[in-house]
Every structure is written in structure tokens, then in C-alpha cells.
Amino acid sequence: MKNPATLPGRILWNAFFWTYERATWQYDVMVIAILAFVWLTPPDWLGDPMAQGLGPVGWIIDALRGG
Amino acid sequence: MTFTGLIGRIFNAPLRAIIRACVALRIHPNVLTFVGVIINAAAAWQLALGWFVTAGVIMVVANIFDYIDGKVAVELGAVSKFGGFWDSVIDRFSDILLFIGLIYLYSHLRRTDYVMVTSLAMMFSIMTSYTRARAESMITRCKVGFMERPERIVLFMIGAFTNRMAAVLWVILVLSIFTVADRVIHTYRELRQPRQAVA
Numbered sequence: 001m002k003n004p005a006t007l008p009g010r011i012l013w014n015a016f017f018w019t020y021e022r023a024t025w026q027y028d029v030m031v032i033a034i035l036a037f038v039w040l041t042p043p044d045w046l047g048d049p050m051a052q053g054l055g056p057v058g059w060i061i062d063a064l065r066g067g
Numbered sequence: 068m069t070f071t072g073l074i075g076r077i078f079n080a081p082l083r084a085i086i087r088a089c090v091a092l093r094i095h096p097n098v099l100t101f102v103g104v105i106i107n108a109a110a111a112w113q114l115a116l117g118w119f120v121t122a123g124v125i126m127v128v129a130n131i132f133d134y135i136d137g138k139v140a141v142e143l144g145a146v147s148k149f150g151g152f153w154d155s156v157i158d159r160f161s162d163i164l165l166f167i168g169l170i171y172l173y174s175h176l177r178r179t180d181y182v183m184v185t186s187l188a189m190m191f192s193i194m195t196s197y198t199r200a201r202a203e204s205m206i207t208r209c210k211v212g213f214m215e216r217p218e219r220i221v222l223f224m225i226g227a228f229t230n231r232m233a234a235v236l237w238v239i240l241v242l243s244i245f246t247v248a249d250r251v252i253h254t255y256r257e258l259r260q261p262r263q264a265v266a
Contacts, residue, residue, distance in 0.1 A: 016245055017252075018213040023072035030213060031071055034242075038225060038234040048233035049178045050117060 082138075085131060089139045096140035096150055100157045103132035107161040114168030114227070115175075122168070123227030130220055133161065155200070158216060162192055165223055169232065181233065188236050191243035192219060198250040206257040212246030214239065 004013050020026040042058060043051035054061065068076075089099065106129035113122035136154060140146045166189035173181040195214060202209035219239055226235030 015213075017211065017249055018246070019211050022217075023069050023075060025069055028070045034222070034238055035225070037238060038222075038231050039229065041234050043231070043233065046233045046237065047180065048231070049173055049176050049181055050119070050232060051230045 082131065082135060086135050086138050086142065089135060090142045093143065094139065096136040096143065096145055097153055099132050099136040099139060100150075100154050103129050103136070104157045104161050104164070106132065107164050111164040111168030114165060115171040117172055119227040119230055119232065123224050126165075126220070126224050126227065129161070130224075133158070133220075155196070159193065159196060162196075162216065162219070163189060166192070169236070181236070184233075184236050184240060188240040188243060191240060191247055194247045195243050195250070198247050198254070202250055202254040202257075206254060209250050209253055209257075211253045212249040214242035214246045218242075 004010055014026070015030070040056055042054035044054055106125060110122045110125035110129055113125060140150055166185055169185045170182055173185060195212065196216070199209045222235045222239055226232040
């Protein structure tokens with residue numbers, strides 16, 4: 001199987017066929033992306049049984065509304 | 068120095084002290100492994116009750132035992148094939164216990180959707196370990212895919228401490244599916260290579 005030619009394609013390919021070691025910059029990027037998803041996705045969107053509200057996204061929306 | 072490398076270094080200092088203490092007390096690494104699973108059972112119980120922060124604290128303690136057993140074995144000169152096998156088996160029990168705790172909680176809350184998400188995450192987490200173990204009985208190495216046990220455990224702790232367990236379960240599920248698929252494809256390609264060379 002050959003790597004895709006385009007940059008977005010290569011990024012997705014390398015994320016799927018993950019071969020990087022821990023403590024590399026690629027690992028850092030993946031960790032940051034995961035933490036962003038975990039902490040920024042509003043619990044209501046996921047129907048979280050133990051957490052409610054919109055989380056940080058809700059705070060930003062409230063701040064923009066001046067509330 | 069990467070961000071994750073720096074975090075590893077910060078946590079390494081206190082862990083080294085604990086390892087030195089265990090070596091001084093000559094605690095057998097297999098005992099440490101077993102104590103780890105017992106403490107993880109307590110964490111699972113707290114998850115089942117919905118007490119996530121307490122569960123997170125207990126998980127931290129349990130995983131200290133989990134992390135240091137191999138290092139203590141090396142320093143005590145007690146490395147054995149059985150020790151490696153015992154560690155792998157107990158790790159699977161620890162993993163499953165945490166998932167069972169969450170399955171109990173979500174079924175108590177009558178959330179069939181998250182019972183399913185947690186069950187599938189548990190299945191693919193176990194398959195992540197199984198595919199690698201089985202593959203490495205046929206090929207030299209199958210260390211591909213992102214979602215391995217340390218990542219899973221850290222994610223569990225993050226989910227517990229910040230009450231974001233649902234998001235964590237989705238991450239574990241999706242990335243475990245990718246990891247299993249990655250290992251199957253990698254093994255297929257590795258096993259196909261010699262025949263291609265002959266042809």
C-alpha cells in the first residue's frame with residue numbers, strides 16, 4: 001500500500017497506520033487533539049450520562065453573548 | 068524535549084523513589100502486580116458508584132504498582148518468563164474491571180447506549196492486546212497503532228478527574244478499532260512478504 005500524495009491524505013494515513021513512538025512531536029499532536037476533543041466537546045452533544053451542559057464551548061458562547 | 072516527554076520526566080522522579088523503596092524491602096514483583104489488580108477492583112467499584120474523582124485517585128495508586136512491577140523485577144534480578152505472562156494476564160483483568168464498573172453504572176442509570184459504547188470499547192481494548200500477542204507469535208514485532216494500555220489508563224484517569232468519561236469512552240472505542248485494524252493489516256502485510264520474495 002502506498003502513502004497518499006496529498007498532505008491531508010498523508011496526515012490521515014499516518015494517524016491511522018500509527019507507527020510513531022511515545023514522546024515524539026507526532027505523539028504530542030495526537031495527545032493534544034484527543035485532549036481537545038475530550039475537554040472541548042460539550043457533554044450534551046455526546047449525551048454524557050454523568051455530565052451536563054456545554055462545557056467550555058458554552059462558556060465561550062455565554063461570553064460572546066455578554067452573559 | 069516534547070510535551071509528553073517532559074510529563075514523563077516529571078513523574079519519573081517520584082516513581083524512582085517508590086521503586087527504590089520496593090527494592091530495599093525486596094517485595095516480589097509478582098506481588099506488586101497482584102496488589103495492582105486488587106486496587107483497580109476498588110477503583111472499578113468507585114466508578115460503578117459514580118464517584119469518579121475517588122476512582123481516579125485509586126486508579127493513580129493502582130497504576131503505580133502496575134508501572135513499577137517490571138522495573139522492580141529488573142532491579143531485583145527477578146525477571147522471569149512467568150512474570151511477563153502474569154503481568155499481561157493481570158493487566159487484562161485490571162482493564163476489564165474498570166470497564167465493568169462503568170457498565171454497572173450506566174446500566175443502573177438505564178443508559179443502554181453507553182452500556183453498548185463501554186462494552187464495545189472493552190471488546191476492542193482486549194482485542195488490541197490479543198492481536199499483538201497473536202501476531203507476535205508469527206511475526207517479529209507488531210507494535211503499531213496508537214491506543215495501547217498506557218494511553219487507555221491515562222485517558223480513564225483524565226475522564227474520571229474531569230468528569231468527561233463519555234468523551235473518553237468514545238476516544239478509546241474509535242482509536243482501539245483503528246489500532247486493531249492497523250495490527251491486522253500490518254500482520255497480513257508482514258506474512259505476505261516472504262511469499263512475494265519467493266515469487
